Amino acid sequence: MIGVAPDPKMLKIQLGIELRRLREESERTAAEAAAVVGGTAPKISKIESGKQGVTTAEVEKLAELYKAPAKRRKYLIGLASQLPKRSPRRTTYRDAVPDWFQRFHALEYAATDMRIYEVEIVTGLLQTEAYARSTIEAWEPAADPRLIERQVQTRMDRQEVLTRRQKPLNLQVVLSEAALRRVQGNSDIMREQLDSLIEASHRPNVELRVLPFAVPNRIAVASAVFLLRLKEQQLSAVYLEDVLGASYLDDPEEFTRYNVVFERLRSASLPEEESREFTAKVAGSYG
Incomplete structure (x- = not known):
């Protein structure tokens, strides 16, 4: 059966790509990004490579640091809100x-x-x-x-x-x-x-x-x-x-x-x- 929700794995990868692109365009370092979310540079690396999820609060803080346009910020927060709290069973998304x-x-x-x-x-x-x-x-x-x-x-x-x-x-x-x-x-x-x-x-x-x-x-x-x-x-x-x-x-x-x-x-x-x-x-x- 075809699911109506997007693939959580693809969501994490997309969020990571978009956040990294925003960070690079704003000329911020991974260390600066880590500081605003209370983490470390390796955490930012994992988020940006799609290997770790990110919360809506973290996306909001990062988007603010990167001075992302309001429309883009809202879109990325919306993506983060779709990430499941636990790993779902594999299906077709x-x-x-x-x-x-x-x-x-x-x-x-x-x-x-x-x-x-x-x-x-x-x-x-x-x-x-x-x-x-x-x-x-x-x-x-x-x-x-x-x-x-x-x-x-x-x-x-x-x-x-x-x-x-x-x-x-x-x-x-x-x-x-x-x-x-x-x-x-x-x-x-x-x-x-x-x-x-x-x-x-x-x-x-x-x-x-x-x-x-x-x-x-x-x-x-x-x-x-x-x-x-x-x-x-x-x-x-x-x-x-x-x-x-x-x-x-x-x-x-x-x-x-x-x-x-x-x-x-x-x-x-x-x-x-x-x-x-x-x-x-x-x-x-x-x-």
């Missing part, structure tokens, strides 16, 4: 909108390695601004333009994980040919997007492969799959998303099964240089 995105964003920010299979759309970390805007507008045609622009900017900001100086994300992406041929926006947007994919594929930390329709006897995977590894948090997790929410699978056997499936998709796809040539050919079809 599911995030509902809108927390799914904020939780995934935190995990993505802290990830050291990510493997993504996309079926119908170019993955968010490799989208151009125009392509991103078109996908968001398609989902929310009645949304206020200011909201659309904030979402576009957030998506663009996420891509910093690929270019940051300290520990850039190692990314492997397999795109179904459908993602290249399904028109998002118009021909100009698609041509720009595919040219951008080719450019991104030359980065040393990005591997991009295309899985063509013509590959015989390929396995069929109907939806997108995200595999994340967070070295510091010692986490390997599968992220699955649909229109109603998202699920996280962090059981070692489940992760391994999805990793095997990804490797089969990757092995069936074109090598990197051939994928670039294939993408360029499709880009040329947009005129």
